[in-house]
Amino acid sequence: MSAPTQQSADGVNAPDDADEELTWLADRRRIETIEAISVGAMARRLPTLVVRAFRLGWRIDRFSVALLLACQVLSAVLGATGLLATTGTIAALFGPGRVGDKLAHAAPSILVIAAAAGARSLLGITIRTITIHLSPRISREAEAAVLRATVAAELTAYDTAGYNDELDAADRGADVCVDIVGEAQNLIASVASLIGAAGVLTVLHPLLLPLLVLAALPQGFASVRAARVQFLANRATIGDRRIMANLRWYIHVKRNADQIRSDTMGDFLLEKYEHVGRRLDATSRRAALQSARVSVLGAAATGLGTALVWAAMLWLVSTGRMGLPQGGAAVFALGAVGTSLHGIVGYGADLFRTGMYLDDWSTFLDTAGGHRLQRGDRVPEPPRRIAVEDLRYAYPSSERTALDGVNLHVERGEILALVGENGSGKTTLAKLLSGLYLPTAGSVRWDGHDTRDLDPHALWHQVAVVPQDYARWPLTCRDNITLGQPAADGDAAVLRAAEASGAAEVVAKLRRGLSTLLAVEWMGGEELSGGQWQRLAIARAFHREAGLLVLDEPTAALDPRAEHRIFRNLRAVAQERAVVLVTHRLTNVAVADRIVVLEDGRVLQEGTFSELVAEKGGRFRELWDLQNERSGLPAQRVSPSCENEGPVR
Incomplete structure (x- = not known):
């Protein structure tokens, strides 16, 4: 499920494939850039991240964001006011005079603190x-x-190495968006509290603040x-987490449940998962230990620094450079500043x-x-003629050419x-005709216009x-046909399409008809x-008012009666459409006006059914004979009880 890897010179697993090597190198460069990030870089980037967070919120709910910012500013002002009132309270309580007079002088400050x-x-x-x-809305x-x-x-994009990793990383980014507003507002709150407390602390003594910083x-x-x-640990494990998610899906989804049991694959898949x-777990454990070591060293250094701050304050009070009331107020201010600084560091790191x-x-x-649609803006009409000219196509993750030098048309x-x-x-050619792929070289033209120049959504x-692998949407029967x-x-159009495809019998047996989930x-x-x-x-394709109908093995799961009905009705459906039929059942292509035989990405034969069947030695005739000839198959088993009675008829 993951790409083969080889060990690089520095011990990091690197992909074998050339395309994946480029993806790996690009991702490695990004990781090296992240590893070079410093505290200074973080400090410079945090304002940008805060702005980004509130821009996200602003697009969702402007009033809530405005109210949030107003509350933060007001909270910071009230915090500074409370600290200043604390200084007045301590000065009044420790000043000269009777206790009653001290309380009377301190009462206004106490009221301010409480309020x-x-x-x-x-x-x-x-x-x-x-x-x-x-947060959830963001x-x-x-x-x-x-x-x-x-x-x-x-x-x-899905055929390109590295795309799924980029998609998973983007999903992870979307997941953490739930935290970004909370982290940003916590950081703002810490900064606002720091400004207020730092102002008070600077007034008490200017030496304390730089020491605390x-x-x-x-x-x-x-x-x-x-x-x-x-x-970096999370980024390095994106591939493994995607493998585990896929294994969980394959193990518990109903679509595979019978094969997991009949093929006794349960233990095998669970072992893969484990x-x-x-x-x-090994990667996460290494990252956790490394983080713990760094955090312990940081905590130890911070503890020593905090001890130095308190020692300086005691020295200031004991030497008379700061009065006792100011010292008491400084205790509160130091606590507020310390809390704010730790909040800035912690919330800043989280936000970072x-x-x-x-x-x-x-x-x-x-x-x-890297795969955004970048095509033209011409809006096509239902095509009268689709022509393929010297077409070449190679999948991004493969060196082999899937189509080479193909020329054909359909009207x-x-x-x-x-x-x-x-x-x-x-199938690749059918996807190019329908504009799902763009040619590597050559062109696919709708009424003379290259599909590269057409608006893709209008084309589709x-x-x-x-x-071949059609979607089974968990929607009502009606929505599964109309596709919204x-x-x-x-419903009249829905029922007409259902009748033409044989799905009317299916709808009739459902508990709630077209409304059945x-x-x-x-x-x-x-x-x-x-x-x-x-x-x-098939009904959803018949229902769709489209100029091109592509049927890729459309009757592989149908019984003979249902299959006959489809091809009996196909000519009527094709009156206003160009129809491309991809199939291995050669008896079904008798309905086609022209047949193109492909081999290794090239057109080998082209003609009507009668022409190709009559061409002895041709590939179509060879395939036709193989599909219809049964004389070379082993004889029917003879029952032991009938050994003397000849073969069972």
Whole structure:
């Protein structure tokens, strides 16, 4: 499930394939760039990340973001006011005079402290409520953005090494978006509290603040290093986590459940899962130990720095350079500043790590993993003629040419059949005709216009495809036929398509007809057989008002009666469409106006059914004879009880 790897000079696993080597080198360069990030770089980047976080929120809910920022500013002002009032309270309580007079002088400051504390508590509740309300919405929007970018990527992206890793990294970035607003607002809150407390501390004695900042720096270095280590470990294990996700899907999905049991593959797949899990655990364990070592060193250095700060404060008080009331207020201010500094370091490191994931997300959105659709904007009409000229196509992950020097055409009202042995290029050619792929060289032209110059979405509106592996959407029967694009006459058109494909019999047997949910795993859902699903897949193509109809092995799962019905109705369906039929069943291509025989990506023969059957020594005639000739097969087994009675007839 993963690409073969070889050991590189530095001991890192590197892919064998040349394309994957390029992907690996590009990713390695990115990792080296991340490893070079310093605390200074983090400090410079944090404002950008905070702005990015609130821009995401601003697109979702402007009022909530504005209220969140206002609450943060007000909370910081109240925090500084409370600290200043604390200084007045301590000065009043430790000053000369009677106890009653001291309390009277301290009462206004105490009221200010209480009011500020109460108001900050209410603001904190408001901030948390807004964050809880806003964060999931941002995460959903980030996930939706990835989905939009995925749909906007060329189909060949899935054939390109490294694309799935980029997609998984973008998904991870979307996942962490749920945290970014909370981390950003926590960082802002810490900065705001620091500004207020630092101002008070500077007024009390200017020496204390720089000492406290120096004490917090080691923890800052450690936090950045730990965040970097965790991110790199996560990035390095993307492939393994995707393998585990795929194995989970293959093991528990109903589609494979019978084969897992009949092939006794359960233990084998579970061992694969455990093996990859152990490899993943080893990487995570190394990252955790490395982070722990860095954090312990940072905590130790920060502890020494904090001790130095307190020693300096005691020295200032004991030498008379700071009065006792100021010293008492400094205790509170030091606590507030220390908490704010640790908050900045901790939340800053969290936001920094989230920002690295967010980079993967935003990079994918900008380029769709490097495969964003970049074609023309011409809107095609239903094609009258589709022509292939000197066509060549090679898959991105393969050095072998799938199609080479192909020339052919298909016109409206015509049925063109593509036949050939496995790997001859039939399905690839069908995807090029329908604009799902673009040629490596040569051209596919719709009414003279190169598919590279056509708007892809407008082109696909003119295409109806029944692929070999058709989708079984967990939707109603109606939606499985209309695909969310109902015709003007609604269910009447659905039923006409169902009748033409033989799916009407399927619909008639469903509990709620067209409204039946076709997903047995959901309450009220029903399951269909493979042949019934194939009838629906053909019905959705017949229902679609498209100028090109592509049928790739459309009757592989159908019984003879259903198959006969499809081909009996195909000529009527083809009256207003160009039809391309891909099949191995050569008896079915008798319905075609022309047949193209492909071999190793080249056109070997072309002609009508009668012409190709009559051409002795031709490839079509060879395949026809092999498919219909049974004289060379082994004789029927003779039952022991009938040995003397001749062969069983």
